[in-house]
Amino acid sequence: MARIIDGKALAATTRARVAEEAAAFTREHGRAPGLEVVLVGEDPASVVYTRNKEKAAAEVGIRGALHRLPASASQRELLEFVARLNADDAVDGILVQLPLPKGLDADAILDAIDPAKDVDGFHPLNAGLLAVGRGGLVPCTPKGCLALLDHDLATEGEPLDLAGKHAVVIGRSNIVGKPMAQLLLARNATVTIAHSRTRDLPALCREADILVAAVGRARMVRGGWLKAGAIVLDVGINRDADGKLCGDVDTTEALSHAAAVTPVPGGVGPMTIAMLLSNTLLAARARLAASAAP
Numbered sequence: 545m546a547r548i549i550d551g552k553a554l555a556a557t558t559r560a561r562v563a564e565e566a567a568a569f570t571r572e573h574g575r576a577p578g579l580e581v582v583l584v585g586e587d588p589a590s591v592v593y594t595r596n597k598e599k600a601a602a603e604v605g606i607r608g609a610l611h612r613l614p615a616s617a618s619q620r621e622l623l624e625f626v627a628r629l630n631a632d633d634a635v636d637g638i639l640v641q642l643p644l645p646k647g648l649d650a651d652a653i654l655d656a657i658d659p660a661k662d663v664d665g666f667h668p669l670n671a672g673l674l675a676v677g678r679g680g681l682v683p684c685t686p687k688g689c690l691a692l693l694d695h696d697l698a699t700e701g702e703p704l705d706l707a708g709k710h711a712v713v714i715g716r717s718n719i720v721g722k723p724m725a726q727l728l729l730a731r732n733a734t735v736t737i738a739h740s741r742t743r744d745l746p747a748l749c750r751e752a753d754i755l756v757a758a759v760g761r762a763r764m765v766r767g768g769w770l771k772a773g774a775i776v777l778d779v780g781i782n783r784d785a786d787g788k789l790c791g792d793v794d795t796t797e798a799l800s801h802a803a804a805v806t807p808v809p810g811g812v813g814p815m816t817i818a819m820l821l822s823n824t825l826l827a828a829r830a831r832l833a834a835s836a837a838p
């Protein structure tokens with residue numbers, strides 16, 4: 545029977561660490577780190593996600609607000625809003641919740657965010673820095689996945705060594721799949737990225753020491769797709785035919801094949817928010833260091 549990787553517990557530990565560091569930042573600099581979350585429209589899932597982010601930030605002593613713009617907001621209005629946040633020195637992190645309503649150009653909005661405040665890590669500059677292995681702000685979900693992996697390996701008392709391990713990432717989105725693959729590659733894993741045109745996905749998955757599923761298809765990855773002893777990170781957030789929340793992996797089946805599996809809910813999701821808070825602190829420190837530099 546596989547072990548369940550407890551994302552809630554690790555997220556709680558991470559949030560507690562961020563709270564301590566945010567308090568130290570506030571003491572040292574006379575202001576708290578600041579995160580501004582922008583929600584355009586009324587997408588029900590986005591309303592919940594942004595409220596959770598606002599609440600989580602407040603709980604760790606990060607200052608800021610959730611700004612709600614109507615779905616009718618124009619591209620220009622949104623760009624002007626982002627420009628105001630860019631210009632505000634007390635703002636360290638800016639997050640524009642995706643997806644945006646139809647008619648708004650998400651790429652142009654993400655491009656407009658100051659890369660130093662891009663706590664989602666979606667700006668092309670940050671994506672490029674990750675690709676060339678030069679740091680920058682890293683997208684929260686893949687960063688959280690890597691933290692879960694490290695934590696799980698550490699719990700087992702093995703060395704934190706992903707070198708030569710075959711990691712298969714299903715999904716090639718800019719926000720999860722691609723940055724996940726970059727992070728694993730940077731840790732010397734041998735990485736394969738699969739997507740909707742990949743042939744014989746089950747056979748490919750059976751070769752994976754580490755499998756990351758970021759697809760958006762309820763329980764698509766079956767137990768028989770998994771190599772014995774694999775570590776499985778399930779990023780998917782889906783509703784099954786009965787309306788029940790589930791991941792991209794059939795967790796019940798996976799538990800009898802893999803070595804370790806993240807549950808949905810309670811796996812990758814909580815880590816995503818914890819990493820957002822951590823990125824906000826990193827951005828705040830980096831901005832202060834940059835302004836102090838001669």
Ligand code: NDP
Nearest residue numbers: 685715716717720739740758759760779780781812813816
């Ligand atoms: P996207 O829709 O942007 O990407 C999905 C990827 O899955 C694409 O690359 C697509 O391939 C691939 N894909 C689709 N169908 C198949 C298939 N049958 N076989 C193999 N690959 C397939 O999704 P995201 O990356 O934004 O999100 C993925 C999932 O993760 C969603 O469920 C989302 O809700 C969840 N999510 C969870 C987060 C969390 O905090 N836990 C955060 C972000 C996302 P192609 O490129 O060829 O179309």
